[in-house]
Amino acid sequence: MYRFVYADNAATTPISREVIEEMMPCFELNWGNPSSLHAKGREAKDILENARERVAKVFNCNPAEIYFTSCGTESDNWAIKGAAYKMRERGRTHVVTSKIEHHAVLHTCEALEKEGFSVDYVDVDEDGVVCVDKLRELVSDKTALVAVMYANNEVGTIQPIEEIARIAHSKGALMFTDAVQAVGNVEIDLGSLGVDMLSASGHKIHAPKGVGILYVRRGVNIKNLVDGGGQERRRRGGTENVAFAAGFARALEEATKKIPELDRVRAMRDKLIQEITKIPYSKLNGHRTNRLPGNVNIGFEFIEGESLLLLLDMAGICASTGSACSSASLEASHVLLAMGVPHEKAHGSLRLSISHETSEEDVDYIIETVAPIVERLRNMSPLWEDVIKQQV
Numbered sequence: 001m002y003r004f005v006y007a008d009n010a011a012t013t014p015i016s017r018e019v020i021e022e023m024m025p026c027f028e029l030n031w032g033n034p035s036s037l038h039a040k041g042r043e044a045k046d047i048l049e050n051a052r053e054r055v056a057k058v059f060n061c062n063p064a065e066i067y068f069t070s071c072g073t074e075s076d077n078w079a080i081k082g083a084a085y086k087m088r089e090r091g092r093t094h095v096v097t098s099k100i101e102h103h104a105v106l107h108t109c110e111a112l113e114k115e116g117f118s119v120d121y122v123d124v125d126e127d128g129v130v131c132v133d134k135l136r137e138l139v140s141d142k143t144a145l146v147a148v149m150y151a152n153n154e155v156g157t158i159q160p161i162e163e164i165a166r167i168a169h170s171k172g173a174l175m176f177t178d179a180v181q182a183v184g185n186v187e188i189d190l191g192s193l194g195v196d197m198l199s200a201s202g203h204k205i206h207a208p209k210g211v212g213i214l215y216v217r218r219g220v221n222i223k224n225l226v227d228g229g230g231q232e233r234r235r236r237g238g239t240e241n242v243a244f245a246a247g248f249a250r251a252l253e254e255a256t257k258k259i260p261e262l263d264r265v266r267a268m269r270d271k272l273i274q275e276i277t278k279i280p281y282s283k284l285n286g287h288r289t290n291r292l293p294g295n296v297n298i299g300f301e302f303i304e305g306e307s308l309l310l311l312l313d314m315a316g317i318c319a320s321t322g323s324a325c326s327s328a329s330l331e332a333s334h335v336l337l338a339m340g341v342p343h344e345k346a347h348g349s350l351r352l353s354i355s356h357e358t359s360e361e362d363v364d365y366i367i368e369t370v371a372p373i374v375e376r377l378r379n380m381s382p383l384w385e386d387v388i389k390q391q392v
């Protein structure tokens with residue numbers, strides 16, 4: 001029986017009813033410019049500052065430490081470039097990041113290299129966890145910034161951020177974490193996490209695309225990325241997107257409220273992993289337990305991930321091979337390669353990212369659909385023919 005199953009929540013999420021309801025008055029009624037001094041401006045300003053306070057409350061930080069941006073990518077760029085340029089003034093021109101970061105971080109670091117910064121990309125182990133000992137060796141009194149993601153978008157591994165922040169600070173470097181995938185999945189307490197900067201994105205937590213935040217700890221000085229008017233305490237120019245800021249705050253509150261309910265999602269994840277890895281020559285990518293509650297990433301030998309996606313799509317299942325960005329480029333995932341997955345196997349991966357909205361029936365449908373498709377694709381593969389011949 002045909003079903004439509006959306007299992008690509010790591011790429012984007014549908015906008016929730018609550019978020020739409022939160023945003024609607026901002027379009028219809030409170031459309032003023034928050035910088036205007038008149039009544040229409042003041043009401044928009046109130047909504048904006050209220051959104052900032054709500055975000056700060058969830059993260060246990062000060063509202064003055066939260067900046068609204070246009071997306072997660074902008075927040076990542078701002079944190080990394082802003083910190084690097086600032087710290088260069090003190091002779092620090094070295095950046096440490098990991099091999100499994102999102103392209104928003106990796107390509108930003110590569111841009112810094114072209115400007116004369118030196119960047120070290122730390123290895124990860126076979127589960128996709130950053131090698132903390134190697135990182136410790138790399139951080140020095142020349143290091144401006146350590147940038148390590150909180151949770152990986154492809155294989156879902158959660159990183160030891162507190163420990164990494166301590167290492168960064170022991171050498172006087174700043175610590176940034178891209179928490180786009182972690183937010184709403186992990187309790188984040190900025191009072192104890194120890195990072196100087198943290199990014200998040202709206203569309204991964206049921207708010208619209210085109211809104212993000214950057215947390216910058218009080219006292220941490222970074223350069224501006226977007227110069228302009230005096231918005232965001234003169235640190236990020238551009239008339240504020242009041243509706244999306246309000247939507248972001250609501251999405252964050254809702255996602256945080258539902259964190260205890262993630263046990264149900266985790267159980268569905270584990271069922272998917274258990275059942276799908278019964279397929280011969282398949283293997284779970286990433287850590288078995290230390291992974292995002294909704295993340296399943298399984299490698300299949302002797303097939304191409306793209307063909308698998310296409311047939312799943314025809315069966316009504318939206319999935320991914322890894323990140324949406326690398327799917328378009330047909331390159332093997334840099335995350336899987338960094339984890340030591342051989343090139344040919346890195347091409348046959350399937351990422352399912354489920355959510356609170358996923359049902360047991362959806363899970364069963366995925367399980368019963370994947371196996372015959374994998375078999376069908378293998379039967380068309382000359383490599384698979386060799387495997388069968390060797391067995392008889």
Ligand SMILES: *Cc1c(COP(=O)(O)O)cnc(C)c1O
Pocket residue numbers: 010011070071072073074076102104149151152153178179180181201202203204210211212
């Ligand atoms: C989606 C994502 C981003 C980019 O966020 P956008 O809002 O789409 O720019 C950055 N980092 C990670 C880990 C992501 O999953």
